[in-house]
Amino acid sequence: MPRNPDSKDPQQGSASPNVSRRRFLQSAAAAATAGAAPHLYAQQPVVAAAPPAPRAPVPPRPVTLNINGREYALHLEPRVTLLDALGEYAGLMGTKKGCDRGQCGACTVLVDGRRINSCLTLAVMHEGEAITTVEGLARNGTLSPLQEAFVKHDAFQCGYCTPGQLCSATAMLGEFKAGTASTVTADVRRRPAQLSDEEIRERMSGNLCRCGAYSNIVAAVRAVNEGTA
Numbered sequence: 001m002p003r004n005p006d007s008k009d010p011q012q013g014s015a016s017p018n019v020s021r022r023r024f025l026q027s028a029a030a031a032a033t034a035g036a037a038p039h040l041y042a043q044q045p046v047v048a049a050a051p052p053a054p055r056a057p058v059p060p061r062p063v064t065l066n067i068n069g070r071e072y073a074l075h076l077e078p079r080v081t082l083l084d085a086l087g088e089y090a091g092l093m094g095t096k097k098g099c100d101r102g103q104c105g106a107c108t109v110l111v112d113g114r115r116i117n118s119c120l121t122l123a124v125m126h127e128g129e130a131i132t133t134v135e136g137l138a139r140n141g142t143l144s145p146l147q148e149a150f151v152k153h154d155a156f157q158c159g160y161c162t163p164g165q166l167c168s169a170t171a172m173l174g175e176f177k178a179g180t181a182s183t184v185t186a187d188v189r190r191r192p193a194q195l196s197d198e199e200i201r202e203r204m205s206g207n208l209c210r211c212g213a214y215s216n217i218v219a220a221v222r223a224v225n226e227g228t229a
Contacts, residue, residue: 063124067092068136078124083107085123086133094134094163098208105207108164109133115171134163137170146170149220149229157211165207169221172203176225195225 060075067090074089083100086092086109095118098106102117109118110132137144146169149155156162176195181188184202192199200218209217223229 067131080123082121082123083118106161106164108167115168145224145229149224153216153220155216155220161209168207
């Protein structure tokens with residue numbers, strides 16, 4: 001007799017309730033084990049990496065710096081910046097620490113007539129070079145023309161940036177007289193025709209004044225360049 005496909009085999013009746021319960025418990029236990037695995041892993045002690053071996057400190061070494069025409073025999077670690085050497089070792093407090101990142105220009109000094117940010121260079125790199133700070137701009141107790149112009153034109157307020165402004169402007173006037181062009185010079189292949197206010201602002205743009213005395217600084221520099229200070 002043919003079997004009705006819709007009929008159920010009595011030998012394959014519905015699953016026993018005990019079998020269904022066992023499968024459910026097995027699935028729940030497996031899920032709980034899988035969920036607890038990350039937690040158990042996180043509870044395992046983490047072996048810390050061995051700390052790096054400490055480096056032996058580099059001993060200070062003798063350094064002789066020529067600052068404002070005077071020899072300074074100092075004992076410095078190689079990592080001491082020129083700015084810190086000037087203030088903390090040579091006792092010259094005129095050069096100021098502003099941002100300590102070469103962005104404000106407060107620490108500008110002259111090295112062989114070239115202006116640099118003293119916070120970005122090491123003192124040991126400048127042995128044998130002529131370093132000029134704001135204390136060295138005056139001669140025999142007489143202010144330089146640029147210093148006098150800053151006073152006359154009231155080119156400072158709090159005065160914190162003034163040492164860097166003076167050193168930077170001193171070198172900038174020398175650069176202009178030597179024919180050095182700037183990014184605002186009309187034709188960089190030729191000597192700048194005149195030191196305009198735009199030229200002064202561009203050439204002094206590395207020196208920031210939080211008091212905003214820029215117009216007076218420009219006037220002082222222009223007066224010195226024109227000989228009317």
